[in-house]
Amino acid sequence: MSQISISTLQQCSDGQQLLRLAGKISRRENRWLTGLGVLQTAATIAITALFALLINNAVYSQASPAPWQQSAWLALAALLILRALLPLWQTRLADKASINVRNQLRAVVLEHCADLQLNLEQHFSSAELSNLLSSEIDSTRDYFAEFLPQQRLAMLTPLLIMLACLWSGWLVPLLLALSAPLVPLFMIIVGHKAAEASRRNLTELTRLGNLLSDRIKGISALQLANRCDEEQQSLFKQSEKFRHSTMQVLRLAFLSGTLLEFFSAISIAMVAVYLGLLYLDKYQIGMWQDTLTLSHGIFLLMLAPEFYLPLRRLGALYHARADASSVADHLLKLLQLQPISATEAKQTPAENIDQISLQQLQTGYGDTAIGKPLSCNLKRGQITLLTGPSGVGKSTLLDTLAGLHPAISGQVEVNQTAINIFNNRHWQQRIGYMTQQPELLFDSIRHNLCLGREFSDEQLYDALKQARAAQLVDALPEQLDYCVSDSGGFLSGGQAQRIALARVFLHQPDLLLLDEPTANLDQENAQAFMAGLQQFAANGGIVLISSHRDAQTQFDQVINLSADQSAEISHA
Amino acid sequence: MPELVKRYFQLLWQQRGMASLGLLLATITALSGIALLAVSGWFISATAVAGLSLVAAHGFNYFAPGAVVRGLSISRTFGRYGERLATHEATFRVISHLRSEMFATLARHNWQEQPLNSHEASSRLLDDIRHAESLYLSALVPGLVMLLSSLLYLATVALFLPPLALWLILPLLFSVIAVPLLYLRRVLQPQNTLHQQRNLQWRDAHSLFSNLRTLILFDRLSHQSDTLSDSASIADTTEQQTSDARQRVNILNQLVQAAMLLLVLWQGLLGLAAGQLEGTLVFMLLLLTLGLQEVITTGSSALAAFALGYKALQRIGQLSPAKQQVDQRLFTDANEKQTQIIIQGLEYRYPSRQEATISGLSATLDTDNWYWLTSPSGYGKTTLMQLLAGQLQPQQGVIRYAGLQPDQIGMMPQQVSLLQGSLRFNLCLHHDFSDAELWEALHTVELDSWAEQLPEQLDTWLGKGSHLPSGGELKRLGLARLILLDRPVLLLDEPTAGIDTERSQRILQRLQQRWTNRIVIISSHDIQLMAADDQLLTL
Incomplete structure (x- = not known):
């Protein structure tokens, strides 16, 4: 099996090229498929010839059957069975090829996503990526399984049919040969128009999809405003817009199909009329022999539609190619994102972290700085509050300290030793980070807490208690085995956040980074939670909390970030 | 079939x-x-x-x-x-x-x-x-x-x-x-x-x-x-x-x-x-x-x-849901002199839970002052709001709206949803409001300066990737929606979460002046935001 590498795919100039490269993975299967296709055409030609001979013999010499006839019947039956069985092998090979290609594409994309890490978020939404790696890549099945092999057969099969027709005479193959180039010519013209319409259609589809998912998510806002009927109308309008643009594409796509249909029908008509007049001796042209038997007529008439058959099949697969190429464009956009360059050797932080110093640390995305450089110390046993208006870079600072983003300048020191924390596994094992939007997998609470590592139920409940979430888990239908769903099921935003917090406690970090942990808690719970944090700090942990709320006395240090001047730091 | x-x-x-x-x-x-x-x-x-x-x-x-x-x-x-x-x-x-x-x-x-x-x-x-x-x-x-x-x-x-x-x-x-x-x-x-x-x-x-x-x-x-x-x-x-x-x-x-x-x-x-x-x-x-x-x-x-x-x-x-929900709330004659919400023996239990979230609640709410729900999480603040809004139906008890109609109840939910569309669409939600009305509402919730700095002001497209309002901004957007709808009953679920105290106080003061002669129920963790003559409603 051939392999594709990410670097070759990145160099593709467009989606089409990417598809061609990816198609090469299944080169071997495609070769076999071509072989089987040729075999099938050969069988068709032989079957036609046998039909022609048998009928011819019966019509002209109504004598007793010649001895060769019995073997002709046997051969005919055998060939018919062979032709019926061949598609099974073809399907199996084609499926194997297509699964191969899609598996490798998925692997390459996932590998690249692992390199890109948080850089992904800047360019793609999670829904977009989820669709890309499920329905979009899956939808290229028809392209790799059917379109690619058929593309080669669309050249070979007509050639074989033409050669077979040469057995009788030269005019029919000539007619076929002359009409053949017209087909791709028209199809290119139509296809060009259709591709444009197809892109417009895809835009309409995306719009409709976004509108639907957005309005269903926000259905309660519309219900509260009593305006669901109006929204139904606007959804209907968008749906109708999509119908119009789809019909535009189909009008063109069907046109190319109709064109092939036309050539196929007209070739039968032409061959029939030509042969009829030839039999009636109206003219003598285009045949090798002077007196023409019926067998030639039967042979030519039956083969004429077969000439266009592979092209018609290819035309029917037109949509597969259009779909695949838009998926490929999407893939290419993702693959061409550059990961943040890998950093050199990763230092291991000291066994006991006493102090973390930020030295003129400038955070930001890519080259865009967010906020001002910050210098401060986070000490063992202390809780630090990070505050400031939204957009000033609190979350970015936490992301950076978690080693998820590289700092633009400045450095971080642990116990006076500078350390590169970006993407540093050893560092990340030592911290616990709870983000503003609680991140939970569509899985049981247990799995969400353990994330594939082993913990006893007792440990889990300890962590849940610390996060003020034990009661809430007990009230759920299946307690620890309750499955979190996409819409959260019975979990509210605040509850999901507390589960995420329990996970942070469970893995016993040295440094806790908490983004707005109390935003969804009531006074009582917030106070109990702060008490828990103080316990954690007293046991030798370091805590950094970001919050909108006003500074209160229980913090050891408050860092007030501001957009246009350097941070104010006050100590308790 | x-x-x-x-x-x-x-x-x-x-x-x-x-x-x-x-x-x-x-x-x-x-x-x-x-x-x-x-x-x-x-x-x-x-x-x-x-x-x-x-x-x-x-x-x-x-x-x-x-x-x-x-x-x-x-x-x-x-x-x-x-x-x-x-x-x-x-x-x-x-x-x-x-x-x-x-x-x-x-x-x-x-x-x-x-x-x-x-x-x-x-x-x-x-x-x-x-x-x-x-x-x-x-x-x-x-x-x-x-x-x-x-x-x-x-x-x-x-x-x-x-x-x-x-x-x-x-x-x-x-x-x-x-x-x-x-x-x-x-x-x-x-x-x-x-x-x-x-x-x-x-x-x-x-x-x-x-x-x-x-x-x-x-x-x-x-x-x-x-x-x-x-x-x-x-x-x-x-x-x-x-x-x-x-x-x-x-x-x-x-x-x-x-x-x-x-x-x-x-x-x-x-x-x-x-x-x-x-x-x-x-x-x-x-x-x-x-x-x-x-x-x-x-x-x-x-x-x-x-x-x-x-x-x-x-x-x-x-x-589509298996069973039809029937709105059990009662709405009585619009001619009644005083608009009131009368709650009697209300009980509600979530289908998955053993214990009732709300039980035996009775109260009469009128337009004289605001009502505050400040009990801790899990005591059914949101549940009561949803019962009042008709989003949940009680197992027992009655909610009677005297002199009111179902479409006169306005609610700001805890999770304000932002819909893909312009700021104007997000405020109007298919209703017709003039620009002046929109700016006035934005001013009340102190979103006017935020809206002014948007590239196309009211017509700026909001959503992921472009101009995503922060948590506090979204809450205020939800309040602005409610101001525009202008309804005689107002249910506010955690309207000030994520907004700093001073600003919350300013906004609530403006709302107190604006929403006179209405029934207002507000749930919040911040008791310090309560005005002097507001009343506590305990669950």
Whole structure:
């Protein structure tokens, strides 16, 4: 099996090229498929010839059957069975090829996503990526399984049919040969128009999809405003817009199909009329022999539609190619994102972290700085509050300290030793980070807490208690085995956040980074939670909390970030 | 029959003009295709036989068959184009209606007890609903055309060579009835499994990409990637099994058709030898059979396509709630002097919980002052709000609105949803408000300076990637919506979370001045925001 590498795919100039490269993975299967296709055409030609001979013999010499006839019947039956069985092998090979290609594409994309890490978020939404790696890549099945092999057969099969027709005479193959180039010519013209319409259609589809998912998510806002009927109308309008643009594409796509249909029908008509007049001796042209038997007529008439058959099949697969190429464009956009360059050797932080110093640390995305450089110390046993208006870079600072983003300048020191924390596994094992939007997998609470590592139920409940979430888990239908769903099921935003917090406690970090942990808690719970944090700090942990709320006395240090001047730091 | 399937056929009936045109054209196309082959076959056989004698060749009228052949090839071509356009047009129209009607069904229901899975719902209405097109497009049309063509074929054969027709009845019945049934049995099952597995695959992908930070930090990114690859492989295998099953049935069909060809040839030649059949007709019968087989091949998946569309509609139908919710709140005469909310013995228990969240609550609320719910989480603040708004129905007790109507209750939920659209759309939500009104509302919640710095002010598109309001800004947007709606009863669930205390105080003061003579209930964790004459409402 051939392999594709990410670097070759990145160099593709467009989606089409990417598809061609990816198609090469299944080169071997495609070769076999071509072989089987040729075999099938050969069988068709032989079957036609046998039909022609048998009928011819019966019509002209109504004598007793010649001895060769019995073997002709046997051969005919055998060939018919062979032709019926061949598609099974073809399907199996084609499926194997297509699964191969899609598996490798998925692997390459996932590998690249692992390199890109948080850089992904800047360019793609999670829904977009989820669709890309499920329905979009899956939808290229028809392209790799059917379109690619058929593309080669669309050249070979007509050639074989033409050669077979040469057995009788030269005019029919000539007619076929002359009409053949017209087909791709028209199809290119139509296809060009259709591709444009197809892109417009895809835009309409995306719009409709976004509108639907957005309005269903926000259905309660519309219900509260009593305006669901109006929204139904606007959804209907968008749906109708999509119908119009789809019909535009189909009008063109069907046109190319109709064109092939036309050539196929007209070739039968032409061959029939030509042969009829030839039999009636109206003219003598285009045949090798002077007196023409019926067998030639039967042979030519039956083969004429077969000439266009592979092209018609290819035309029917037109949509597969259009779909695949838009998926490929999407893939290419993702693959061409550059990961943040890998950093050199990763230092291991000291066994006991006493102090973390930020030295003129400038955070930001890519080259865009967010906020001002910050210098401060986070000490063992202390809780630090990070505050400031939204957009000033609190979350970015936490992301950076978690080693998820590289700092633009400045450095971080642990116990006076500078350390590169970006993407540093050893560092990340030592911290616990709870983000503003609680991140939970569509899985049981247990799995969400353990994330594939082993913990006893007792440990889990300890962590849940610390996060003020034990009661809430007990009230759920299946307690620890309750499955979190996409819409959260019975979990509210605040509850999901507390589960995420329990996970942070469970893995016993040295440094806790908490983004707005109390935003969804009531006074009582917030106070109990702060008490828990103080316990954690007293046991030798370091805590950094970001919050909108006003500074209160229980913090050891408050860092007030501001957009246009350097941070104010006050100590308790 | 599921409600939605019924509705589908009702809608199809409304499009009956286009739908029957499609069916008619499809029939014409199929018959012209078969006839084109047959007439051409007869024509060359007849000319070949006539060509043997000079006299017969001279007297042969070749104009009529030539014209028929040309006519048939043209009607086949244009019939096909027209058929495709008409059938697609008809079915897409039905789907547009079905989609928006289904949205309306979802919107009539309150989803507080059993949350709606929004991804599932939207993918059903976007993609799954397109499977419904196969009911007409790939089931009814090809199925009917197949049956009709087969009958005509049999009649034609019986006309020329009755014994052959008898021979053909069995294989034809097999192709037209047994094969579609077999197809249905073999293909539908793996197809449904495939559908479920693809859903799981999406779920795994979504888990991966919406948990990036967690997965990176816990070093589980590659683990989750592997989970996704595995679920994709499982689905791929099922996909392969489905196409294998389909192909096996096809092969059986192909074998029967090969047998049919041999039968026609054998019986034809026998008939020729016995003088029952003219020599010119053997080839015609053979081509007639070949033409029919093309039609049968497309028709053999009709039943499976029908079942596929049926199942899809069933799945979509499952989205709509099983039981109808009846609003139990009472609304009494608008002429009453004083507007009041009277709550008596209210009790509510979530379906999954053992204990009641609210029990034995009685209170009378009026316009004299604001009511504050400040009890801790889990004591049913939000539940009470939702009961008052009619989003939940109590198991016991009564909520009576004196002198009020259902559409006079305004609520700001805890989670304010931002809809994709301009700031103007997010404020108006299909109501008509003037710019002045919008700016005034924005000013009240101190969003005016934020809105002014947006590139296109009120017409700026809000949403992920462009201008995403922060948590506090979103809360204030929710308040602005409520100000614009201007209703006599106002329910505010955590309106100040994420807004700093000073600003919250300023905004609430403005609202106190604005919302006089109204019933206002507010739930909050911040007791310090309460004004002097506000009242506590304990649960």
